[in-house]
Amino acid sequence: MKRFLMWALALALAGCATSSPDVIQRGDAQRLSTVVDAVVLSVRTVTVEGSQSGAGAVAGGAVGGIAGGGVGGGQREAQIISILGAAAGAVAGNVIERNATREEAYEILVQLKNGDRRAIVQAKGTEVFQAGDAVLVITTSGKVRVTKSPRQ
Numbered sequence: 424m425k426r427f428l429m430w431a432l433a434l435a436l437a438g439c440a441t442s443s444p445d446v447i448q449r450g451d452a453q454r455l456s457t458v459v460d461a462v463v464l465s466v467r468t469v470t471v472e473g474s475q476s477g478a479g480a481v482a483g484g485a486v487g488g489i490a491g492g493g494v495g496g497g498q499r500e501a502q503i504i505s506i507l508g509a510a511a512g513a514v515a516g517n518v519i520e521r522n523a524t525r526e527e528a529y530e531i532l533v534q535l536k537n538g539d540r541r542a543i544v545q546a547k548g549t550e551v552f553q554a555g556d557a558v559l560v561i562t563t564s565g566k567v568r569v570t571k572s573p574r575q
Contacts, residue, residue, distance in 0.1 A: 443547075443548050444545045444546060444548040444550075444568040444569070444570065450564070454563055456561050456562060456563040457561070457562045458559050458560070458561050459535055459536070459560045459562075460535070460536050460558075460572065461533035461534060461535045461536070461541070461557075461558050461559070461560050461569075462533060462534050462555065462558070463531060463532070463533055463552050463553065463555060463556040463558055463569075464532040464533060464534050464540065464554060465531075465532045465554055466529050466530070466531050466532070466552045466553065466554070467529070467530050468527060468529060468530075468547075469527075469528050469529070470525060470526070470528070471525065471526045471528045471546065472525060481516070482516050526546045526547075527546070527547050528544050528545060528546045528547060529544070529545060529546075529547060529552065530542060530543070530544045531543050531544075531545065531558075531569050533558060533560060533569065535560070541560065541567075543560065543567050543568070543569050545567075545568050545569060550570060550571055552569065552571070556571060556572075557572035557574060558570060558571055558572055559571075559572050
């Protein structure tokens with residue numbers, strides 16, 4: 424039973440979306456994107472805070488409540504332990520969700536051809552950026568990503 428509950432929590436958290444620049448969301452496929460040439464001015468590593476959608480708390484609360492309900496002698500004692508288990512599970516599930524969705528990312532400062540400067544934060548992908556790199560700033564459906572220019 425304990426194994427089943429752990430799998431249920433893991434599956435509930437598996438639905439967390441990625442923000443990797445190497446993964447294109449289905450809704451962004453076959454959409455026209457705006458592409459602008461730029462040069463990297465600087466790159467620094469940042470951490471994008473994890474999300475707290477409530478899914479982790481709900482899943483953890485359910486798992487904790489079920490696990491707690493199986494403990495205790497009398498009905499009243501089992502109910503109290505079930506409530507405490509649900510509360511502890513919700514807190515743990517929330518923390519697990521936040522930590523599971525936290526990402527290492529880059530803050531990339533670029534200068535466009537017209538002289539404007541932009542800062543873009545994107546999850547780390549397969550490309551590594553350095554100051555002076557020629558890049559493309561790609562905007563699709565309001566989302567922006569940076570990729571190396573093929574003209575390098």
